[in-house]
Amino acid sequence: MSSTIKDVARLAGVSPSTVSRVLNQKGTISEDTKSRIYQAMDQLKYVPNDIARNFANGSPRTIALVIDVADAGAYANSFFNNSIFGIETAAHRNGYSLMITNGSEAFGGISGVERLILGKKVDGVIFPISLVNQDFLRKIDEIHFPCVILGKADECSVDMSWVDINNIQAGTIAARHMLRKGYKRIFFLSDSGEDAFNRDRIYGYSRELSANGIPTEEQRVIHIDADINQAVERIGELLASPDAPDGVICSSDRLALGALRAAVKAGLKVPDGFGCLSFDRTAVTDLSDPTITCIDVDTFELGIQAAEMLIEQVEDPMSSMRQVLLSTKIIERQSTAHQEHSQ
Amino acid sequence: MSSTIKDVARLAGVSPSTVSRVLNQKGTISEDTKSRIYQAMDQLKYVPNDIARNFANGSPRTIALVIDVADAGAYANSFFNNSIFGIETAAHRNGYSLMITNGSEAFGGISGVERLILGKKVDGVIFPISLVNQDFLRKIDEIHFPCVILGKADECSVDMSWVDINNIQAGTIAARHMLRKGYKRIFFLSDSGEDAFNRDRIYGYSRELSANGIPTEEQRVIHIDADINQAVERIGELLASPDAPDGVICSSDRLALGALRAAVKAGLKVPDGFGCLSFDRTAVTDLSDPTITCIDVDTFELGIQAAEMLIEQVEDPMSSMRQVLLSTKIIERQSTAHQEHSQ
DNA sequence: TTGTATTAGGCAAACGGTTGCATTGATTGC
DNA sequence: GCAATCAATGCAACCGTTTGCCTAATACAA
Numbered sequence: 130m131s132s133t134i135k136d137v138a139r140l141a142g143v144s145p146s147t148v149s150r151v152l153n154q155k156g157t158i159s160e161d162t163k164s165r166i167y168q169a170m171d172q173l174k175y176v177p178n179d180i181a182r183n184f185a186n187g188s189p190r191t192i193a194l195v196i197d198v199a200d201a202g203a204y205a206n207s208f209f210n211n212s213i214f215g216i217e218t219a220a221h222r223n224g225y226s227l228m229i230t231n232g233s234e235a236f237g238g239i240s241g242v243e244r245l246i247l248g249k250k251v252d253g254v255i256f257p258i259s260l261v262n263q264d265f266l267r268k269i270d271e272i273h274f275p276c277v278i279l280g281k282a283d284e285c286s287v288d289m290s291w292v293d294i295n296n297i298q299a300g301t302i303a304a305r306h307m308l309r310k311g312y313k314r315i316f317f318l319s320d321s322g323e324d325a326f327n328r329d330r331i332y333g334y335s336r337e338l339s340a341n342g343i344p345t346e347e348q349r350v351i352h353i354d355a356d357i358n359q360a361v362e363r364i365g366e367l368l369a370s371p372d373a374p375d376g377v378i379c380s381s382d383r384l385a386l387g388a389l390r391a392a393v394k395a396g397l398k399v400p401d402g403f404g405c406l407s408f409d410r411t412a413v414t415d416l417s418d419p420t421i422t423c424i425d426v427d428t429f430e431l432g433i434q435a436a437e438m439l440i441e442q443v444e445d446p447m448s449s450m451r452q453v454l455l456s457t458k459i460i461e462r463q464s465t466a467h468q469e470h471s472q
Numbered sequence: 473m474s475s476t477i478k479d480v481a482r483l484a485g486v487s488p489s490t491v492s493r494v495l496n497q498k499g500t501i502s503e504d505t506k507s508r509i510y511q512a513m514d515q516l517k518y519v520p521n522d523i524a525r526n527f528a529n530g531s532p533r534t535i536a537l538v539i540d541v542a543d544a545g546a547y548a549n550s551f552f553n554n555s556i557f558g559i560e561t562a563a564h565r566n567g568y569s570l571m572i573t574n575g576s577e578a579f580g581g582i583s584g585v586e587r588l589i590l591g592k593k594v595d596g597v598i599f600p601i602s603l604v605n606q607d608f609l610r611k612i613d614e615i616h617f618p619c620v621i622l623g624k625a626d627e628c629s630v631d632m633s634w635v636d637i638n639n640i641q642a643g644t645i646a647a648r649h650m651l652r653k654g655y656k657r658i659f660f661l662s663d664s665g666e667d668a669f670n671r672d673r674i675y676g677y678s679r680e681l682s683a684n685g686i687p688t689e690e691q692r693v694i695h696i697d698a699d700i701n702q703a704v705e706r707i708g709e710l711l712a713s714p715d716a717p718d719g720v721i722c723s724s725d726r727l728a729l730g731a732l733r734a735a736v737k738a739g740l741k742v743p744d745g746f747g748c749l750s751f752d753r754t755a756v757t758d759l760s761d762p763t764i765t766c767i768d769v770d771t772f773e774l775g776i777q778a779a780e781m782l783i784e785q786v787e788d789p790m791s792s793m794r795q796v797l798l799s800t801k802i803i804e805r806q807s808t809a810h811q812e813h814s815q
Numbered sequence: 816t817t818g819t820a821t822t823a824g825g826c827a828a829a830c831g832g833t834t835g836c837a838t839t840g841a842t843t844g845c
Numbered sequence: 846g847c848a849a850t851c852a853a854t855g856c857a858a859c860c861g862t863t864t865g866c867c868t869a870a871t872a873c874a875a
Contacts, residue, residue, distance in 0.1 A: 144825050179591035181861035184527040217574050227572045248522035412756050487855050524831035
């Protein structure tokens with residue numbers, strides 16, 4: 130049905146190899162022959178068969194993004210979901226296709242990812258940190274398969290490329306922002322689930338407070354479940370206690386909303402008597418009243434970086450592993466619109 | 473490096489074709505030979521090269537999901553994002569891989585999708601309704617390429633398969649719910665952006681109200697921008713007018729939140745004096761105070777359906793087009809916890 | 816003029832499977 | 846006891862491109 134390189138060759142009166150060379154801009158072909166070939170391709174509406182091409186080249190020119198099914202649910206993980214656009218964009222830009230595969234489900238002993246890798250359907254793979262385990266890393270490392278991890282993977286036994294946002298810096302700018310806005314007793318409200326993220330944020334928070342002369346014993350980190358009611362309750366208790374915070378840095382939108390609610394309940398004015406800030410930038414923070422100051426993560430750029438790094442590995446197997454941390458920015462909104470400290 | 477079918481054949485003392493037949497469970501092979509082949513495969517850690525396979529079979533056993541870059545942004549479109557999990561699951565289950573491609577960006581005259589299709593890299597494609605245009609449909613139809621549209625595509629000139637949620641039914645159950653909860657003057661607050669969705673929902677709303685003896689002139693549909701402040705303002709105005717609503721069905725979470733805020737401002741009690749309901753099930757509706765009743769859409773199932781329908785088309789080119797509408801359910805929350813009408 | 820580069824392009828093998836057809840040996844029916 | 850059937854497997858062509866190697870023709874230097 131659709132025409133092949135041979136059809137084009139015949140019509141242009143040359144051999145298939147010549148057509149191939151024109152297609153790939155290899156070798157030296159006369160202008161005259163070239164134009165005859167282009168004309169033939171036009172006439173036959175020729176489009177190269179990519180599967181045949183990939184087969185001949187021994188490379189599918191495709192990368193895979195592994196998804197974590199645990200992310201599926203009522204409220205999609207927007208962190209992941211936005212990165213995918215960046216990954217697709219960078220892949221496309223470099224002439225690669227993007228495949229999506231499920232990380233966990235295994236069929237007949239080997240998982241979907243492994244099948245993709247071993248079956249040579251992809252040149253490289255982007256893996257979410259949530260799905261990484263030592264076993265997997267060892268396998269990847271053993272066969273020297275190009276791989277980039279989405280998330281800080283610094284506790285791995287093997288040297289891996291990864292990209293993440295700089296959570297230490299995020300914690301730092303969060304704390305700095307609160308200090309600059311004049312808040313004095315700034316607590317950190319963390320949900321106990323996402324340890325890896327929060328450890329760095331807490332470190333950044335703590336370091337910044339210390340740098341501003343706030344002793345360690347006045348740095349308070351509260352761990353609770355990722356539940357708004359617990360946040361309301363816990364912050365409520367704290368507000369009623371002698372060492373009440375006047376500002377809370379929260380690891381998620383729902384905790385921030387809870388803190389806000391507790392403050393209102395306690396009769397405090399936001400942002401004047403109490404301020405709060407969220408690390409998640411979601412619709413919740415935007416629609417809350419008052420709107421909630423938050424940290425902006427460029428997940429699109431995160432995806433771009435991951436894909437670019439992966440493709441670099443694919444095209445240069447000798448390239449060394451890289452670890453990239455992306456900076457974040459703060460989006461000031463009503464929940465921390467306090468009087469400037471410096472003024 | 474990695475072993476091929478020939479290596480396995482040599483080790484097992486048979487011809488490559490025999491190995492292939494065992495692999496594909498075709499023809500009749502003796503148990504004895506089979507076990508020798510399996511053993512050889514094990515020993516060599518043989519995994520078939522899928523690219524070569526796809527090439528030989530003339531089918532990549534891959535489907536594509538086209539994404540709309542317009543969906544990328546601060547707040548990801550969770551409708552799309554969850555469907556992808558369903559699509560991947562169904563594809564995987566049927567032995568297909570899933571590719572993601574950008575619908576708009578074009579390189580050298582043909583777009584990424586077209587290249588995937590014409591380059592034979594995919595067997596079929598799932599297209600979001602937001603990206604569909606007549607030109608595209610005609611092309612697809614012309615080459616008879618398997619395609620399923622994600623979204624109701626009933627205004628197309630060509631017969632297409634599509635899958636969507638049943639928005640008429642959603643509008644109906646929303647209205648029915650409000651009526652049963654005892655609300656009398658139920659308005660519909662629609663954002664003017666998403667016409668196609670809302671037309672059906674409004675139809676369902678209106679039909680249900682009429683069926684319950686509420687005359688058309690008491691059915692009010694308000695169109696505003698998708699902006700919370702406009703919703704607060706507009707609903708505020710209405711609440712102050714003689715024909716104030718006591719219940720509002722909102723096309724999105726932010727409009728519902730705005731309606732709720734307007735009611736509180738007007739001194740109404742929710743849900744007793746005023747009720748509201750959202751079509752979007754998002755974290756916003758869950759975290760709002762009061763929590764907002766909403767319509768639950770099973771986007772995972774939507775993805776499953778789309779992929780299954782597509783694969784059916786791929787495997788049986790003679791199969792006829794199908795249009796599927798998925799039912800929705802209502803999730804009752806505080807914003808409509810009115811006294812039951814019937815009690 | 817001869818020898819050497821250089822340019823243009825053909826030939827055929829190779830990539831790793833799949834499959835129609837042919838072949839062989841064993842089994843069955845009459 | 847012979848033809849017909851069938852199970853088990855091999856042979857070789859084929860899928861559409863790429864590419865190393867080779868050749869012919871032309872250009873240029875000596």
